Every structure is written in C-alpha cells, then in structure tokens.
Amino acid sequence: xxxxxxRRNGAAAHxxxxxxxxxxxxxxxxxxxxAVSATAAYPEARAKSIPEAAVARLAVYLRILSAMxxxxxxxVSSEELSAAAGVNSAxxxxxxxxxxxxxxxxxxxxxxxxxxxxERTLGLTRQHxxxxxxxxxxxxxxxxxxxxxxxxFPVEALFDxxxxxxxxxxxxxxxxxxxxIPQVCAERQISIGVLATPPAAAQTVCDRLVAGGVQCILxxxxxxxxxxxxxxVRKVDLAVELQILSFHVxxxxxxxxxxxxxxxxxxxxxxxVPS
Amino acid sequence: xxxxxxRRNGAAAHxxxxxxxxxxxxxxxxxxxxAVSATAAYPEARAKSIPEAAVARLAVYLRILSAMxxxxxxxVSSEELSAAAGVNSAxxxxxxxxxxxxxxxxxxxxxxxxxxxxERTLGLTRQHxxxxxxxxxxxxxxxxxxxxxxxxFPVEALFDxxxxxxxxxxxxxxxxxxxxIPQVCAERQISIGVLATPPAAAQTVCDRLVAGGVQCILxxxxxxxxxxxxxxVRKVDLAVELQILSFHVxxxxxxxxxxxxxxxxxxxxxxxVPS
DNA sequence: TCTTGTGAACGGTTTCACAGCA
DNA sequence: TGCTGTGAAACCGTTCACAAGA
Numbered sequence: 001x002x003x004x005x006x007r008r009n010g011a012a013a014h015x016x017x018x019x020x021x022x023x024x025x026x027x028x029x030x031x032x033x034x035a036v037s038a039t040a041a042y043p044e045a046r047a048k049s050i051p052e053a054a055v056a057r058l059a060v061y062l063r064i065l066s067a068m069x070x071x072x073x074x075x076v077s078s079e080e081l082s083a084a085a086g087v088n089s090a091x092x093x094x095x096x097x098x099x100x101x102x103x104x105x106x107x108x109x110x111x112x113x114x115x116x117x118x119e120r121t122l123g124l125t126r127q128h129x130x131x132x133x134x135x136x137x138x139x140x141x142x143x144x145x146x147x148x149x150x151x152x153f154p155v156e157a158l159f160d161x162x163x164x165x166x167x168x169x170x171x172x173x174x175x176x177x178x179x180x181i182p183q184v185c186a187e188r189q190i191s192i193g194v195l196a197t198p199p200a201a202a203q204t205v206c207d208r209l210v211a212g213g214v215q216c217i218l219x220x221x222x223x224x225x226x227x228x229x230x231x232x233v234r235k236v237d238l239a240v241e242l243q244i245l246s247f248h249v250x251x252x253x254x255x256x257x258x259x260x261x262x263x264x265x266x267x268x269x270x271x272x273v274p275s
Numbered sequence: 276x277x278x279x280x281x282r283r284n285g286a287a288a289h290x291x292x293x294x295x296x297x298x299x300x301x302x303x304x305x306x307x308x309x310a311v312s313a314t315a316a317y318p319e320a321r322a323k324s325i326p327e328a329a330v331a332r333l334a335v336y337l338r339i340l341s342a343m344x345x346x347x348x349x350x351v352s353s354e355e356l357s358a359a360a361g362v363n364s365a366x367x368x369x370x371x372x373x374x375x376x377x378x379x380x381x382x383x384x385x386x387x388x389x390x391x392x393x394e395r396t397l398g399l400t401r402q403h404x405x406x407x408x409x410x411x412x413x414x415x416x417x418x419x420x421x422x423x424x425x426x427x428f429p430v431e432a433l434f435d436x437x438x439x440x441x442x443x444x445x446x447x448x449x450x451x452x453x454x455x456i457p458q459v460c461a462e463r464q465i466s467i468g469v470l471a472t473p474p475a476a477a478q479t480v481c482d483r484l485v486a487g488g489v490q491c492i493l494x495x496x497x498x499x500x501x502x503x504x505x506x507x508v509r510k511v512d513l514a515v516e517l518q519i520l521s522f523h524v525x526x527x528x529x530x531x532x533x534x535x536x537x538x539x540x541x542x543x544x545x546x547x548v549p550s
Numbered sequence: 551t552c553t554t555g556t557g558a559a560c561g562g563t564t565t566c567a568c569a570g571c572a
Numbered sequence: 573t574g575c576t577g578t579g580a581a582a583c584c585g586t587t588c589a590c591a592a593g594a
Binding site: 352353354364365368369371372376378379380381382383384 | 551552553554555556
C-alpha cells in the first residue's frame with residue numbers, strides 16, 4: 001500500500017514523492033466537459049493534482065454509490081455518503097470538489113452523476129488488462145477472480161515457472177512461462193502486472209513485466225521493487241499489515257498495564273474478563 | 276489499508292483519527308531497558324506515540340535487517356538500510372529515533388540490536404493467534420500459508436458457512452462453522468481475525484469475531500466495517516488498489532495527450548514505440 | 551572524519567466554519 | 573432553510589541541515 005518511484009539509488013523516493021528534478025503536478029481531471037477538449041498543447045495545465053489520499057477514497061465512494069444506485073437511490077447528501085464511507089462529511093465534500101462541482105446546494109448529489117464523474121476521474125472508462133505472475137496459492141486465488149473486482153480489470157495472462165503448470169488453464173486462461181512475460185504482455189497489451197511470486201523471484205519477474213510494457217505493478221511480494229520512473233508500483237504486504245496490528249495490540253496491552261483503562265468495557269482476549 | 280475506529284454514527288472517525296473525546300497519545304515504546312520496568316502505574320506515560328506511517332516502515336526495516344543478519348552483516352548505516360528500504364536516510368533515522376537511540380555516531384547501527392528493538396516495539400515477542408473467516412479462493416490461500424509470514428502469527432482457526440467445507444482440514448486445520456466463531460475464538464484465544472468472506476457476510480462475521488474477543492481485524496472484504504472502539508481494523512482492498520493504479524495510468528495518458536513528455540524513453544503499452 | 555539524532559522548515563491532508571446558492 | 577463548496581487554520585508527516593559525539 002505504498003507507491004514507489006525511482007530506481008536503484010540511495011536518494012530513492014518513497015510514496016508520492018518524486019525524485020528531486022521532476023516537474024510534478026500538471027494532471028488535469030478535465031473537470032469540465034466529458035468530451036476531450038484536451039487539444040491545447042500548453043505546458044501550463046489547468047487543474048490541480050488530486051491528492052493521492054483523496055484518490056483512494058474516491059474509489060471507496062464509487063463502490064458505495066454503485067451499491068446505492070443498484071438499490072434505486074437517485075440522490076445522496078454528503079452526510080449520508082460520508083457516513084457510509086466512514087469519513088466525515090467535510091472531507092467527503094472536499095474530495096468531491098477535486099473532481100468538480102456536481103452537487104446541488106440544499107439538496108445533495110445525483111448518484112448517477114457522481115458515479116460517472118468518479119469513474120471518469122479514475123480512468124475506469126477504459127479497460128486495463130491484467131497479468132498475474134506467480135500462480136501459487138495467492139496467484140491462483142487472484143486468477144480465479146477471473147475479471148477482477150467490479151469489471152474493467154480483465155485478467156488476460158498468467159505466468160509461472162513451474163513446467164507442470166505451464167499450459168494448464170486457471171480460471172479459463174492457460175498459464176504461460178515466466179520467460180515469455182515480455183512477449184506475451186506486449187502482444188496482449190497488458191497494462192497492469194500483479195506480482196505474486198516468492199520474494200526471491202520478484203525483482204526479476206518485475207523487470208520482465210516492465211520489459212513487456214506494463215505501466216503499473218501491484219506487488220504482493222515482500223520485497224522493495226526497483227522500477228523505472230514511468231512505472232507505478234503499489235504494494236500489498238500481508239506481513240506488514242499483521243505487524244501493524246501486532247503493534248496496536250502491544251500498545252494497548254502496555255497502556256492497560258500502566259493503569260490506563262482504554263475502554264471500560266471489554267478488553268480483548270488474553271486480558272481481563274468484564275466484571 | 277486504512278485503519279478505522281468508531282461505531283455506527285455519522286461522525287465516525289477514519290484512519291488514525293480518534294473520536295472527539297478520546298485522550299490519544301500515551302503509548303510508550305519503553306525506550307530504555309529490555310527488562311519490563313513497566314510497573315509504575317502513573318497515568319502520564321513517558322514516550323510520544325509513534326506515527327502509524329513510521330510503524331509500517333519499521334516492519335519493512337525489520338524484514339531487511341533480518342535478511343542482512345542472515346547474510347552475516349553485523350552493522351549497517353542509515354544510508355545502506357534506507358536505500359534497501361526505498362526511503363531517504365533522514366526519514367529512516369527519524370523512524371528509528373522513535374524507538375530510541377541505538378546507533379553509534381560515525382559508525383552506524385548494530386543489526387542485531389535493531390532487530391531486537393523493532394521486534395519489541397511491534398510486539399513481536401508475543402505470539403498472535405490468527406483465525407481466517409471465509410475459506411474461498413483467498414481464504415484458502417491465506418490458510419495455506421499455515422503460520423503466517425515470518426512466524427509469530429500462527430493460523431489456529433478457520434471458518435466457513437459451506438457445510439461441505441466444515442470439518443475438512445485446510446492447511447492442517449479443520450474448518451469450523453461461521454456460527455461457532457465466538458466460542459472457538461474465545462477458546463483458542465485468537466487475537467487477530469482475517470476476514471475473507473464475500474462482502475454481504477462481512478459485517479455479520481466481523482461482529483462474531485468481535486464477540487469472540489479478537490482485538491484486530493484484517494479485512495479483505497470490500498466493505499466499510501463498523502466495530503467497537505477497542506477493535507483495530509485494517510483493510511486490504513484489491514479493487515481500490517487497482518483503481519488507484521488506473522488513475523495514474525489515466526493521468527499519465529492525459530499528460531502525454533497534452534503534449535507533455537513525461538518520460539522521453541518508453542511510454543508503456545498502447546503508446547508510442549521508442550525510436 | 552564520519553554518521554547519528556533532532557530542531558526547524560516545509561508540504562500535504564484534515565478539519566473548521568461560513569459564504570454561496572437552490 | 574438546508575446543503576454544497578471552499579478559503580483558512582490546524583495538524584501531521586517528511587525533509588533539510590547541522591550540532592553532537594564516537
């Protein structure tokens with residue numbers, strides 16, 4: 001869950017930071033018309049960049065809005081939507097304001113309009129073909145989703161090094177060999193690579209995905225990947241997640257030990273029983 | 276990957292925010308001796324809280340340090356370690372400073388010492404028993420890790436609603452029924468629940484996990500969970516990750532369209548071929 | 551001389567509070 | 573009247589730059 005940039009150098013950037021010299025900014029949500037008026041070739045772009053944190057939340061809003069639409073809702077207030085998303089309403093409104101002004105004062109937002117605008121902003125009007133590399137437990141599970149969450153992310157290639165697996169279809173797609181990553185990815189126009197290999201293989205496989213022209217990598221391997229600047233990496237790290245939870249358990253236990261009552265009610269397993 | 280707090284109310288808190296009235300702070304890394312001198316029952320805790328972002332990175336440093344130790348390294352400088360972790364060295368040093376001063380100026384850090392201190396800080400000296408609920412594709416994969424990443428997180432219970440699955444051992448542990456979550460979790464002293472059910476079941480299953488006394492939940496279901504305040508939730512959301520990547524692809528495509536050369540070299544699939 | 555540890559500046563994100571509009 | 577949209581303030585995390593110390 002962390003974006004990286006920069007390649008093999010000590011001053012490597014982290015998260016949404018850019019390497020020192022990069023211009024940054026200049027990404028326009030094209031906040032006005034759906035039609036692409038993006039012909040003006042002027043270096044000064046119009047709109048401000050959307051904060052990464054807001055982008056993540058927009059995806060969450062989108063899911064909730066889609067569910068609401070399915071249940072027949074046509075309008076929603078910032079209060080309702082923010083409650084459903086678990087954020088406060090000011091934050092929600094600010095997030096929505098980054099993509100334009102699509103609400104009606106005194107009334108709320110039209111669900112359908114928001115859905116459309118968020119989809120456009122997130123680039124979901126276009127399909128993003130996905131390849132999964134490493135068909136072990138996790139890769140298998142990912143491949144079997146067969147057409148990732150919520151459409152728009154069809155899995156179109158699978159890779160593994162195991163000869164027993166190569167050629168076998170998983171979730172409808174035959175597994176190709178890791179060696180063929182560059183060719184296959186280029187042929188099938190893969191834009192997102194999902195890395196689910198053991199850590200030792202991760203960097204090599206990553207390099208091949210990059211050679212195959214993928215623009216983004218979703219990395220499940222517990223490894224810090226080195227990629228060229230134009231490739232976006234996001235990391236999902238199970239061990240780190242568990243360790244963060246562990247930290248919170250420890251913190252809480254610590255506080256209780258120190259005589260602070262964190263919550264007068266229950267105190268979780270391994271601790272006191274409620275009187 | 277977002278922590279939540281607060282239960283069923285519009286003003287619900289998000290991320291590391293606390294509900295308005297909560298005291299906050301007061302978690303001490305016990306920065307001095309390994310021995311537990313935590314007998315003083317004074318309400319004023321000694322050390323400042325470690326930022327959540329830093330905690331996540333500490334877990335990453337720990338993995339790298341463990342690998343280095345295995346390869347026989349005994350000391351490491353902030354420069355080396357930060358390069359391996361993909362962060363800048365100032366950030367690394369600040370992160371380490373949150374847990375105490377274990378470096379030697381002009382020299383660096385002792386690998387073994389750092390490993391020990393980070394483990395202590397993250398609460399990894401204690402075992403955290405894990406239960407996985409929802410043994411579908413993903414749950415299966417998680418269960419088969421059998422003893423989660425890097426030891427310390429043994430999987431000790433599995434749950435599903437499918438009668439054909441109940442009783443069947445997966446990764447050595449027989450699957451129990453979702454209805455039995457509270458009893459089984461309490462009996463086996465589960466402290467971390469992993470939610471891998473379909474979204475519709477997630478909140479119910481979550482409630483049972485909480486009833487069973489789990490203190491933390493790692494949520495793979497695309498749902499905003501409502502939990503009591505003393506339960507920590509972290510979310511891993513595949514769809515959101517992909518959509519964030521999609522956003523970046525779209526942004527980049529947009530910029531290129533506007534005549535900005537993002538990277539003079541390659542431009543990813545679907546785009547220009549390098550001259 | 552070299553590297554840590556950290557105060558201070560900076561930049562990004564969240565929250566507040568209210569003006570603007572239906 | 574009610575809810576959106578947004579400047580401005582508050583907050584938090586990151587980066588800088590250098591003093592401290594082995």
